[in-house]
Amino acid sequence: MKIAVLVKEVPDTYGDRKLDLETGLADRAASEAVLDEIGERALEVALSYADSHDGTEITVVSMAPSGATATIRKGLAMGAGDAVHIADEELLGADLGLTAEVLAAAVRRGGYDLVITGNISTDGNAGMLPAMLAEHLDLPHLTNLSAVEIADGSVSGTRAVDGGQQQVTAELPAVISITEALPEARFPNFKGIMAAKKKPFEVIGLADLDVDAADQSTARSIMVSVAEKPPREAGEKVVDEGNGGVELAEFLIKNRLA
Numbered sequence: 001m002k003i004a005v006l007v008k009e010v011p012d013t014y015g016d017r018k019l020d021l022e023t024g025l026a027d028r029a030a031s032e033a034v035l036d037e038i039g040e041r042a043l044e045v046a047l048s049y050a051d052s053h054d055g056t057e058i059t060v061v062s063m064a065p066s067g068a069t070a071t072i073r074k075g076l077a078m079g080a081g082d083a084v085h086i087a088d089e090e091l092l093g094a095d096l097g098l099t100a101e102v103l104a105a106a107v108r109r110g111g112y113d114l115v116i117t118g119n120i121s122t123d124g125n126a127g128m129l130p131a132m133l134a135e136h137l138d139l140p141h142l143t144n145l146s147a148v149e150i151a152d153g154s155v156s157g158t159r160a161v162d163g164g165q166q167q168v169t170a171e172l173p174a175v176i177s178i179t180e181a182l183p184e185a186r187f188p189n190f191k192g193i194m195a196a197k198k199k200p201f202e203v204i205g206l207a208d209l210d211v212d213a214a215d216q217s218t219a220r221s222i223m224v225s226v227a228e229k230p231p232r233e234a235g236e237k238v239v240d241e242g243n244g245g246v247e248l249a250e251f252l253i254k255n256r257l258a
Helices: 037-051 066-078 096-110 129-137 190-196 244-254
Strands: 002-006 009-011 033-035 057-063 082-086 114-118 141-145 147-151 154-161 164-171 174-178 201-204
Touching: 002 037, 002 096, 009 066, 033 037, 033 066, 037 057, 037 066, 037 114, 037 147, 037 174, 057 066, 057 096, 066 082, 066 190, 066 201, 082 096, 096 129, 114 129, 129 141, 129 174, 141 154, 141 164, 154 174, 164 174
Parallel strands: 002 057, 002 114, 057 082, 082 201, 114 174, 141 174
Antiparallel strands: 009 033, 147 154, 154 164
């Protein structure tokens, strides 16, 4: 079985997150760049399956700036067999539509049986990419899975719904997305880190995928304005001098909280 795991370089969750006020894009120099944890968990799903199924081929696929090599290579150190890094200057500031189109082209090019992604990245927080990817590929997709079972020719899982859980299944090839309910990823050991340096690492661009970033036949979003969040204003203190209840009620009504 050939499995593609989508991973992403993101600003450290515990570091500073800032926007570049000139471009409207994330200022990736504001904090350390790391592999998104939800992507690591997605990779762990694939690696756990490979542990008991010989012949499983796992590829980490990432659309990221050219400087993300070391971050993506962590997926190889964890146990993936090879990596595909999509790096192209024309992808700077790509929206979800273009990102989904590019990743779909990379997946189509690799001919994978299963694509595993996280449900939502920690930087963009859009959560729509798995469904958009499946639409481009014309494949069934199972989203927000809290448990996954991969079988010969099918994939199934469990996801939370209002009032309970839902069991879902799809024939392969398919796209699935997982939540943080899945186990944490294994930590790369020294042997894995050394082996990662010799594993295949392919860097491709838009020309290799036959995707035109400037093509307007599909929607492309643009940033029209950006501003820093205004500083928090001082709160209003209500001192109870016999009329505290009335003042509180008036405050709630004034701010449409009641």
